Amino acid sequence: MAAEKQVHRIALIPGDGIGPEVVAEAEGLLRAIAAADGGFCFDFTSFPWGCEYYLREGRMMPEDGIDQLRGFDAILLGAVGFPGVPDHVSLRDLLLRIRHDFDEYVNVRPVRLLRGAPCPLKGVEPGQIDMTFIRENSEGEYAGSGSWLYPDTPREVVIQDGVFSRHGTERIMRYAFELARREHKSLTSISKGNALNYSMVFWDQVFDEISREYPEVETHSYLVDAAAMLMVRDPGRFQVVVASNLFGDILTDLGAAISGGMGLAAGANLNPECEFPSMFEPIHGSAPDIAGKGIANPLATIWSAAQMLEHLGQGEWAARVVDAIERVLQAGDDLTPDLGGSASTSELGERVVRELLDV
Ligand code: NAD
Ligand code: IPM
Numbered sequence: 001m002a003a004e005k006q007v008h009r010i011a012l013i014p015g016d017g018i019g020p021e022v023v024a025e026a027e028g029l030l031r032a033i034a035a036a037d038g039g040f041c042f043d044f045t046s047f048p049w050g051c052e053y054y055l056r057e058g059r060m061m062p063e064d065g066i067d068q069l070r071g072f073d074a075i076l077l078g079a080v081g082f083p084g085v086p087d088h089v090s091l092r093d094l095l096l097r098i099r100h101d102f103d104e105y106v107n108v109r110p111v112r113l114l115r116g117a118p119c120p121l122k123g124v125e126p127g128q129i130d131m132t133f134i135r136e137n138s139e140g141e142y143a144g145s146g147s148w149l150y151p152d153t154p155r156e157v158v159i160q161d162g163v164f165s166r167h168g169t170e171r172i173m174r175y176a177f178e179l180a181r182r183e184h185k186s187l188t189s190i191s192k193g194n195a196l197n198y199s200m201v202f203w204d205q206v207f208d209e210i211s212r213e214y215p216e217v218e219t220h221s222y223l224v225d226a227a228a229m230l231m232v233r234d235p236g237r238f239q240v241v242v243a244s245n246l247f248g249d250i251l252t253d254l255g256a257a258i259s260g261g262m263g264l265a266a267g268a269n270l271n272p273e274c275e276f277p278s279m280f281e282p283i284h285g286s287a288p289d290i291a292g293k294g295i296a297n298p299l300a301t302i303w304s305a306a307q308m309l310e311h312l313g314q315g316e317w318a319a320r321v322v323d324a325i326e327r328v329l330q331a332g333d334d335l336t337p338d339l340g341g342s343a344s345t346s347e348l349g350e351r352v353v354r355e356l357l358d359v
């Protein structure tokens, strides 16, 4: 008797702007992989949540939206946010809500210059940019804590707290140390302890404490401003990097800029304990300037889908997808305009499928 096929239940949240365009390509690739493999399949459910939904329904997702997502094995998200809905509403009530409620406290963002990808840095070769950012994804500057006092008066005061719990800080650093040890890499902590005299002094202290549990891991600590400069001047010195929510956000856009652009930058929001579904999404936004034109680069979402495959236990396929992306970049003839080509989103997406499956 044939073995039962493994079913991966995936929630798709294409979202806004170019989100649906790029998610469609990742979905097509995943379907093609499952068909070629034969040992597993995907059961996709698409949720039409986002800014258009908000304009119709007055909210970004239904009241029980989180419960609807709870039973899935993973979530693949495109992008959220569009002119017409304030960003602090659309992002906090959908994207940040999912990251928070599913305790996806690890944001893994590879910053790797693949062969064939454009790099604005002089004399830098693939291999010289190969970092893994571990961004704290549940608290810090994004905790949503603060107050707005006496609005619209001359005494107006706005306070945005940075929230760094011992639990939250230790667990993200342990995750980063474990990864660095497993991969025999150095670990760099991003700080600003010279100015943020509570949060970042605490961050540095916890980094120092946890580092004693991992004597075999080489460590570095840079102030975030210097780190930004060094990522441009000498990117090779960064391997695994651990950063707070906001610093990790900013530095990974810089990372994208030095490793092929926003169209190539992938990310995974992990709940490592697998108590809740993890969510996979490109790090770019909804790109209103190119939305609807069919020219968005789907490679970041496809790479995020590869991270999802890895999370689902399909690590071999994950590696093959990244290899296929690299070969397509090297071939150079089916690239979207952001990469200097004239191909459409679906032409590039389909090219990756062909490259992967050799058809
Ligand atoms: P953005 O990432 O959407 O766009 C920045 C620039 O990069 C634009 O010029 C855009 O055209 C380009 N770009 C982005 N992705 C691309 C792709 N796949 N292919 C080709 N070019 C691409 O950032 P923004 O303009 O600052 O934000 C637009 C909206 O998206 C805002 O509402 C913002 O809050 C939201 N946003 C959402 C997410 C998310 O959902 N994860 C991330 C970032 C921004
Ligand atoms: C990202 C985005 C989000 C973040 C925004 C849209 C809230 O910029 O995923 O990098 O800051 O986390």
Ligand code: MN
Residues within 6 Å of the ligand: 249, 250, 253, 283
């Ligand atoms: Mn960002």
